[in-house]
Amino acid sequence: xxxxxxxPRYLIKTRGQQVTLSCSPISGHRSVSWYxxxxxxxxQFLFEYFSETQxxxxxxxxxxxxxxxxxxxxEMNVSTLELGDSALYLCASxxxxxxxxxxxxxxxxxxxxxx
Amino acid sequence: xxxxxxxxxxxxxxxxxxxxxxxYTDSSSTYLYWYKQEPGAGLQLLTYIFSNMDMKQDQRLTxxxxxxxKHLSLRIADTQTGDSAxxxxxxxxxxxxxxxxxxxxMLLVSP
Numbered sequence: 001x002x003x004x005x006x007x008p009r010y011l012i013k014t015r016g017q018q019v020t021l022s023c024s025p026i027s028g029h030r031s032v033s034w035y036x037x038x039x040x041x042x043x044q045f046l047f048e049y050f051s052e053t054q055x056x057x058x059x060x061x062x063x064x065x066x067x068x069x070x071x072x073x074x075e076m077n078v079s080t081l082e083l084g085d086s087a088l089y090l091c092a093s094x095x096x097x098x099x100x101x102x103x104x105x106x107x108x109x110x111x112x113x114x115x
Numbered sequence: 116x117x118x119x120x121x122x123x124x125x126x127x128x129x130x131x132x133x134x135x136x137x138x139y140t141d142s143s144s145t146y147l148y149w150y151k152q153e154p155g156a157g158l159q160l161l162t163y164i165f166s167n168m169d170m171k172q173d174q175r176l177t178x179x180x181x182x183x184x185k186h187l188s189l190r191i192a193d194t195q196t197g198d199s200a201x202x203x204x205x206x207x208x209x210x211x212x213x214x215x216x217x218x219x220x221m222l223l224v225s226p
Contacts, residue, residue, distance in 0.1 A: 033214075109156075
């Protein structure tokens with residue numbers, strides 16, 4: 001089974017621009033979560049999508065948004081980029097089945113650099 | 116709120132055992148996970164333990180959970196240079212699917 005894929009792998013943007021990152025979950029997985037990883041703050045939860053609905057949201061400003069499509073693929077968008085948004089953005093998928101352990105499996109991440 | 120703490124660095128010699136420790140604060144944690152991250156890569160799931168278990172063994176990996184002290188450890192037997200990476204402890208609270216991570220422990224294995 002193919003793992004979680006994320007595109008693009010690397011991205012360079014300038015302050016004020018916006019960016020869209022994409023995540024394709026493992027086949028059959030219905031939940032997608034997004035995390036931001038920085039050297040200072042570590043791994044922080046952004047949001048989770050399940051059945052095309054945002055189920056949980058972390059403590060991030062409204063500039064960070066996302067969506068999920070009917071095939072469970074997800075995108076996240078960051079508008080008005082700031083230097084502090086430079087990070088590795090990780091996507092994780094899980095089955096979200098009743099009675100399952102619901103372990104999250106991570107993709108390789110998208111490295112975003114804001115200049 | 117939830118908090119997960121880990122020591123930042125561990126150095127061992129090849130062939131020795133490594134023990135990485137983690138403490139957490141959320142008493143409603145249901146599952147506790149260990150992930151491995153190599154440079155430039157995402158997180159690789161190593162193992163997990165349910166909160167009502169004390170120990171889980173998976174080949175070279177042994178997870179010990181002391182629920183009273185909210186202490187979790189990962190023991191890697193016969194550590195190899197390929198085990199050099201950052202190891203993250205994560206907890207998942209009851210009713211939620213989100214993970215709360217520690218800051219990671221960098222394991223350096225020298226020949």
